[in-house]
Amino acid sequence: MDDQNKNLLIATALSFAVILVWFVLFPPPEPTVNPDTAVPAASDGTTPTIATTPDTAPGSTAVVDQTGPAAVEDAPRVPIETDRVIGSISLVGGRIDDLSLKNYRVELEQDADIVHLLNSVGSQSPYYALFGWAPGGGLTLDDVPSASTNWTVESGETLSQNSPVTLRWENPNGTVFRRTIEIDEDFMFTVTQSVENASDTAMTMAPYGLIARHGEPTDLKNFFILHEGVVAMADGTLAEIDYSDMTDFAVVPTEGARAEVTQVTESGWIGFTDHYWMTTLIPEAGTPFRQVAKYSDASNIYQTEAVQPTVTIEPGQTREVTTQLFAGAKEWETIRDYQEEGVDRFIDAIDWGWFFFLTKPIFWLLHHLNLLIGNMGWAIIGLTLIIKAVLFPLAYKSYVSMAKMKELQPEMEKIKERAGDDRQKLQQEMMEMYKKEKVNPASGCLPILLQIPIFFSLYKVIFVTLELRHAPWLGPFQDLSAPDPTSIFNVYGLLPWAAPEPGSLLALVFIGILPLLLGVSMWMQQKLNPAPTDATQAMIFAWMPWVFMFMLGGFASGLVVYWIANNTITFTQQYLIMRSQGYKPDVFGNIKSGIKRNPKTGEK
Numbered sequence: 001m002d003d004q005n006k007n008l009l010i011a012t013a014l015s016f017a018v019i020l021v022w023f024v025l026f027p028p029p030e031p032t033v034n035p036d037t038a039v040p041a042a043s044d045g046t047t048p049t050i051a052t053t054p055d056t057a058p059g060s061t062a063v064v065d066q067t068g069p070a071a072v073e074d075a076p077r078v079p080i081e082t083d084r085v086i087g088s089i090s091l092v093g094g095r096i097d098d099l100s101l102k103n104y105r106v107e108l109e110q111d112a113d114i115v116h117l118l119n120s121v122g123s124q125s126p127y128y129a130l131f132g133w134a135p136g137g138g139l140t141l142d143d144v145p146s147a148s149t150n151w152t153v154e155s156g157e158t159l160s161q162n163s164p165v166t167l168r169w170e171n172p173n174g175t176v177f178r179r180t181i182e183i184d185e186d187f188m189f190t191v192t193q194s195v196e197n198a199s200d201t202a203m204t205m206a207p208y209g210l211i212a213r214h215g216e217p218t219d220l221k222n223f224f225i226l227h228e229g230v231v232a233m234a235d236g237t238l239a240e241i242d243y244s245d246m247t248d249f250a251v252v253p254t255e256g257a258r259a260e261v262t263q264v265t266e267s268g269w270i271g272f273t274d275h276y277w278m279t280t281l282i283p284e285a286g287t288p289f290r291q292v293a294k295y296s297d298a299s300n301i302y303q304t305e306a307v308q309p310t311v312t313i314e315p316g317q318t319r320e321v322t323t324q325l326f327a328g329a330k331e332w333e334t335i336r337d338y339q340e341e342g343v344d345r346f347i348d349a350i351d352w353g354w355f356f357f358l359t360k361p362i363f364w365l366l367h368h369l370n371l372l373i374g375n376m377g378w379a380i381i382g383l384t385l386i387i388k389a390v391l392f393p394l395a396y397k398s399y400v401s402m403a404k405m406k407e408l409q410p411e412m413e414k415i416k417e418r419a420g421d422d423r424q425k426l427q428q429e430m431m432e433m434y435k436k437e438k439v440n441p442a443s444g445c446l447p448i449l450l451q452i453p454i455f456f457s458l459y460k461v462i463f464v465t466l467e468l469r470h471a472p473w474l475g476p477f478q479d480l481s482a483p484d485p486t487s488i489f490n491v492y493g494l495l496p497w498a499a500p501e502p503g504s505l506l507a508l509v510f511i512g513i514l515p516l517l518l519g520v521s522m523w524m525q526q527k528l529n530p531a532p533t534d535a536t537q538a539m540i541f542a543w544m545p546w547v548f549m550f551m552l553g554g555f556a557s558g559l560v561v562y563w564i565a566n567n568t569i570t571f572t573q574q575y576l577i578m579r580s581q582g583y584k585p586d587v588f589g590n591i592k593s594g595i596k597r598n599p600k601t602g603e604k
Contacts, residue, residue, distance in 0.1 A: 072090055072092050072093075072095075072097070072120050072121045072122060073120065073121075073122045075090045075091050075092035075150070076091045077089060077090055077091065077098070078091065078153060078156070078157075078158070078159060078165050078167075079157075079158040079159065080096075080098075080099065080158070080159045080160070080183065081158055081159075081160055082160050082161050082183060082185065083102070083161075083185065084101065084102055084103055084185070084186060084187065084328070085099055085100065085101060085102060085183070085187065085327075085328065086099075086100050086102055087099035087100055087118065089159065089165070089167075089181065090120060091150060091151045091152070091153070091167070092147075092148060092149070092150060092151075093130055093132075093145075093146070093147040093148060093149060093151075094130075094131065094145070094149070094151045094167050094179050095120075095128050095129065095130050095147065096118060096128060096129045096181075096189065096325065096327070097118055097119065097120040097121070097126070097127075097128030097129070098118060098119070098120055099116075099117045099118040099327055100114050100115060100116045100117065101114060101115045101117060101187075101277070101328060101329055102114055103329070104276075104329060105470075108470050108478060108479055115277065115329075117277055117279070117327060117328070118279070118327060121214075124218065125213075125214065125215065125217065125218055126212070126213070126214040127211075127212070127213045127214070127272075127279075128211070128212060129189075129209065129210070129211050129212075129279065129281075129325050129327065130147050130209070130210050130211075130212065131179065131191050131193060131207075131208070131209045131210075131323065132144065132145050132146060132147070132149075132193075132207075132208060133145065133177070133193065133195065133205040133206065133207055133208070134205060134206045134207075134208055134307070135204075135205055136204040136205055136206060136310055137202070137203070137204030137205075137312070138204075139203060139204065139205060142171065142172065143171050143172075143173065143175070143203070144171070144177070144205055145169050145171075145177050149169055150169075151167040151168065151169050151179070152167065152168050152169070153165065153166070153167060153168075154166045154167065154168040154178065159181055159182075159183055160183065161183060161184060161185050164180055164181060164182040165180070165181050166178055166179070166180045166181075167179040167180075167181070173198065173199045174198035174199065175195065175196065175197055175198050175199055175203065176195075176196040176198065177193070177194070177195055177196075178193070178194045178196070179191060179192070179193050179194075180192040180194075186328065186331075186334050187326055187327055187328025187329065187334065188324055188325070188326050188328075188338065189324065189325040189326075189327065190322060190323075190324050190325075191209065191322065191323050191324070191325060192320055192321070192322045193207055193320060193321055193322075193323075194318055194319065194320035194321075195313050195318065195319050195320070196318045197313040197314065197315055197316060197317050197318070198315075198316075199315060200315050201315060202312050202313065202314050202315065203312070203313045204310055204311070204312050204313075205310065205311065205313075206307060206308060206309065206310045206311070207307075207308045207311070207321040207323070208305060208306065208307045208308065209281045209283075209305070209306045209323045209325065210281070210303055210304065210305040210306075211271055211272060211279050211280075211281060211303065211304045211305075211325075212301055212302070212303045213272060213301065213302045213303070214299070214300065214301050215300050215301075215302075216243050216302070217274060219274075219275075220243070221275060225353070225459075225460060225463055225464070226275060226351060226463065226464055227240045227242070227273065227351045228242070228243070228273060228274055228275065229241050229242040229243045229245070229246070229272065229273070230246065230270065230271070230272060230273075230293045230302075230304055231270075231271060231272070231273040231278070231280070231349055232262070232268065232269065232270035232271070232291055232293070232304070233267075233268045233269050233270075233344055233345055233346075233348065233349075234262045234263075234264045234268040234291055235264055235265055235266055235267065235268060236344065236345065238345070238348050239262070240351070241260070241293055243302060246258065246260075246293060246294075246295040246302055247295055247297075249293075249294075249295060255292065255294055256296075257294045257295060257296040257297070257303075258294065258295045258296075258297065259292055259293065259294040259295075260292070260293045260294075261290060261291070261292050262290070262291040262292075263288070263290055263291075264283075264288060264289050264290070264291055265288050266285070266286060266288070267285045267286065267344040268283075268289070268291060268344065269281060269282040269283075269306075269326075269343065269344070269346070270291045270292075270293070270304045270305075270306055271304055271326070272302070272304060273330070273349060273351070275464070276329060276330055276466045276469055277328065277329055277330065278326060278327075278328070278329075278330050278349055279325070279326065279327045280325070280326040280327075280349065281304065281305075281306040281323060281324075281325060282306075282323065282324040282325070282326065282343055283306050283308055283323050283324075284321075284322055284323070285342050285343075285344065287308060287309075288308075288309060289306050289307060289308045289309070290305075290306075290307040290308075291304075291305070291306060292304065292305040292306075292307065306323065308321060308323075324343075326338070329466055330349060330350055330465075330466050331466055331467070332347070332350065332363065332367060332465065332466070332467060333367075335347055335349060335350065350464065350465065351464050352460070352464075353457075353460050353464075355453060355456065355457050355460070358453060358454065358457035359457045359460050359461050362383070362454075362457050362458055362461050363461045363465055363467075365383055365386065366379055366380065366383050366461065366467075367467060369382045369383055370467070370471075375472070375473060375474075376467070376468065376471035376472070376473065376480055376558070377471075377472070377473025377474060377477065377480060377558070377561055378473070380480070380558055380561050380562050380565070381561065381562075381565045383458075383562070384562055384565040384566050384569060385565075385569065387454060387566075388566065388569045388570070388573070391450060392573070394450070395570075395573055395574075395577075396573075396577060397440075399573065399574045399577040399578055399581075400577060400581055401439055401440050402574075402578065403577070403578040403581035403582065403583040404437060404439045404581065405439060407582065407583065408433065408437060408439065411433060412430070412433070415429045415430060415433065451566065455559075455562075455563070458559060458562055459555070459556070459559050462480065462481060462556045462558045462559050463481065463556060468480055468481040468556075468558060469481050471558070473557075473558075473561070477514075477557055477561075479557075480556065480557050480558030480561070481556050481558060482556065482557060483512075483553070483554050483555065483556065483557060484511070484512030484513060484514040484515060484553065484557045484560065485512065485557075486512035486513045486514075487511070487512050511549065511550065511553040512553065514553075514557055514560040514561065514564065515549045515550070515552060515553035515560060516549065517564050518548065518549050518552060518560055518563055518564050518567070519545045519546050519548065519549030520545075521563075521564050521567035521568055521571070522544070522545035522548055522549070522567055523545040523546075524567075524571055525567055525570060525571045525574075526541055526544070526545065527585075528571065528574055528575060528578070528585045
């Protein structure tokens with residue numbers, strides 16, 4: 001076996017092994033469950049137990065709110081409508097519990113339902129935001145508004161951009177609580193809570209905001225490559241907590257549930273992240289607060305809280321505090337803009353993974369290529385061209401070395417004859433020849449090895465970023481985040497019905513156009529060199545492209561487009577460089593030779 005073929009075999013086998021392990025550990029995700037038909041998570045119908053005072057607050061107690069579904073469903077509502085969202089605010093608790101994203105649909109079809117993000121108590125999957133004040137210093141629950149308080153509208157009719165709404169409630173002592181809610185052109189709510197102390201004594205209380213979720217999301221993917229659950233930033237430290245980890249929290253008596261508490265000194269945020277959507281509480285920058293991630297065993301409710309320091313309002317004094325709530329799509333540009341406006345490291349709410357140093361620049365480049373070209377499929381191909389251009393100096397050295405190895409093939413055969421069975425002598429003479437001719441036999445592996453982390457990083461980008469969701473390319477490929485939708489069953493996209501379900505046995509057997517092109521591109525790349533003379537090695541080479549074809553057939557079609565483009569460019573580069581060095585690959589001759597061989601034994 002010559003060293004060039006040996007190195008190529010090692011590199012190919014290594015990349016095959018890595019992708020195989022990746023495929024086993026991180027298989028393509030199961031199809032998303034339609035929330036309209038999903039079985040709702042278990043819930044007792046009540047709102048959560050809310051620990052709303054900081055540890056330093058005098059008389060700190062948990063506020064238990066048992067507002068039932070009927071009270072919320074029958075309550076008056078304030079409409080929410082902008083160019084991007086639509087929903088309503090319940091006047092019971094002043095909760096933001098009804099919100100849909102007008103620019104996003106559940107399915108690819110144009111008439112599919114728009115994405116419903118927040119839901120009220122009594123729905124299949126209650127998910128909402130609450131704000132309020134926790135009593136301290138001798139105050140009782142009757143002195144402050146709770147999640148069951150009936151608010152009135154003081155000003156505003158519909159919450160929209162540049163049109164805020166103010167809610168009002170007065171306690172038995174005449175103290176007035178107001179809540180002014182604003183929304184911008186995207187997904188950021190600004191909630192300003194104020195207290196006007198009309199009593200003759202000082203009042204001590206702590207402002208809070210919380211996001212409650214009854215049960216796990218019905219469309220939870222439970223996919224290793226994707227984080228879904230709590231996402232939080234505390235003074236520059238990112239925390240990601242899965243739902244399953246929350247149920248293992250230790251019980252904290254002061255919280256009345258299983259909880260993890262973090263004290264933030266300067267800046268941070270906390271909330272829940274889904275695959276493409278997110279809700280996040282963001283206190284004012286520079287304000288210390290307590291982050292709480294909480295799970296209640298009794299009610300099966302997951303909760304995040306931002307509890308700010310206790311304040312004292314003197315008689316006749318008015319105090320106010322402002323908290324922002326992001327509730328919407330994890331659009332890179334939108335989140336980046338909020339970060340530039342002061343939300344600390346908000347871009348990290350997107351799950352970039354361990355290889356963030358690769359995934360972030362890869363996505364940045366892909367995003368701007370898409371803006372320039374106007375098509376994500378062509379942007380992926382453009383990204384491939386740029387990556388290959390960056391790696392070209394290394395590829396050039398590698399292919400030049402491979403061409404020289406071909407020229408040295410007769411000399412290598414002579415050395416093998418002289419050395420016979422003396423392996424030490426063989427290796428010694430080979431190394432002397434490599435040194436003399438300035439050839440590195442391992443250089444052929446490097447381009448393949450460098451492609452592995454890039455491949456994984458691009459897979460992460462394609463799977464987790466919203467910009468790839470429902471991104472069209474051409475023909476039947478209208479969602480590059482989904483597997484190839486073509487198959488022999490729909491005559492490769494010519495007929496209107498769907499291909500077999502991704503992940504099924506039929507989908508693995510009757511693969512689509514893109515996996516076929518992937519297999520052919522790998523096969524053509526192999527044919528730049530003659531088949532190895534060793535029967536076992538020849539058999540492995542013969543089957544490798546088709547094994548990869550079936551393995552990657554269920555991956556996101558955008559990733560397969562990248563791999564096809566990468567193979568095509570690599571073939572072209574290698575062919576031209578090897579010819580420039582005096583070696584002329586006999587592609588068609590190698591194809592004919594391969595056809596004559598027995599695919600099981602590699603023999604002619």
